[in-house]
Amino acid sequence: MTFIQGLIARLKTPEGLFVALGLFFGLILLFLIPPLQTPDENVHFLRAYQVAQGQLVSSNDDNKSGGYLPRSIQKTFDEVDGAQSISFHPELKYDLHRTKSAMSIPLDQSDQRYYNITAAAAYSPIGYIPQSLAITLGRILNLPPIYHIYIARLAVLLTWIAIFTFAIRCMPYKKWALVGVALLPMMVAQSVSIGVDAVSISTGVLFLSLILRSMTHALRGRTLIAIIVSASVMVLSKQIAVIFLPLIFLVAGTQFKTKVSATQAKILVTLIPFILLV
Numbered sequence: 001m002t003f004i005q006g007l008i009a010r011l012k013t014p015e016g017l018f019v020a021l022g023l024f025f026g027l028i029l030l031f032l033i034p035p036l037q038t039p040d041e042n043v044h045f046l047r048a049y050q051v052a053q054g055q056l057v058s059s060n061d062d063n064k065s066g067g068y069l070p071r072s073i074q075k076t077f078d079e080v081d082g083a084q085s086i087s088f089h090p091e092l093k094y095d096l097h098r099t100k101s102a103m104s105i106p107l108d109q110s111d112q113r114y115y116n117i118t119a120a121a122a123y124s125p126i127g128y129i130p131q132s133l134a135i136t137l138g139r140i141l142n143l144p145p146i147y148h149i150y151i152a153r154l155a156v157l158l159t160w161i162a163i164f165t166f167a168i169r170c171m172p173y174k175k176w177a178l179v180g181v182a183l184l185p186m187m188v189a190q191s192v193s194i195g196v197d198a199v200s201i202s203t204g205v206l207f208l209s210l211i212l213r214s215m216t217h218a219l220r221g222r223t224l225i226a227i228i229v230s231a232s233v234m235v236l237s238k239q240i241a242v243i244f245l246p247l248i249f250l251v252a253g254t255q256f257k258t259k260v261s262a263t264q265a266k267i268l269v270t271l272i273p274f275i276l277l278v
Helices: 003-011 014-032 041-052 071-081 096-102 125-140 145-170 175-182 185-190 197-214 221-237 239-250 259-277
Strands: 059-061 064-070 112-116
Touching: 003 014, 014 145, 014 175, 014 185, 041 064, 041 071, 041 125, 041 145, 064 071, 071 096, 071 112, 071 145, 096 145, 125 145, 125 197, 125 221, 145 175, 145 197, 175 197, 185 197, 197 221, 197 239, 221 239, 221 259, 239 259
Parallel strands: none
Antiparallel strands: 059 064, 064 112
């Protein structure tokens, strides 16, 4: 089989087609959506940058939560979404010269100021791991803040594709339906947002896929560990997702080795993520 034949065969599978289309449309939206124009992207970027600096918990100051970050970030924000903000103004259009101008703003990590990150301070650092790793790379290379925004978006996109691909592979049936849901425009748009939604949604779908798989296959140790990890990341990324933990009780006791192990596993799946959340 030639490389082209192998590639075509891979694209005929649900996960293969999803990776190709998810990456294609994701990259388009990554550059098509102007900086800071995904939901609350500015404050999520600040929180991700804070995590990248090793500040896992925001400090409290005068009834506000936040931390000290480079002053050049605010200069970048002012440049791309400043005096004439296009947020909630569909009649306005974004000027690409704003992005080009922001590229000339240096990082200068030594000059810092306090940022109010109250809107995102309550989120766990877990939901910002891809973004913070990308920002760490940007800090090492001393790239201007505008580049940090785009590489953070790219990191979220790649993470979303990787987790969703695993979820599609684990899905016992209706794989193509899951591909269709994953490629909805709103879903793809969320995948390039620096917020925590992409991580929370993808791990939530993986959690659901593993639950459905466990209803038709014997539940073994590796699957149980995957369920606990996906449930924990889902809950820590978005606290409200804790309401989905009881889905584990849909798995019949006959899928486990014994009734005792079934009870223990179900308690672990619901208790561990909840304790981590608390």
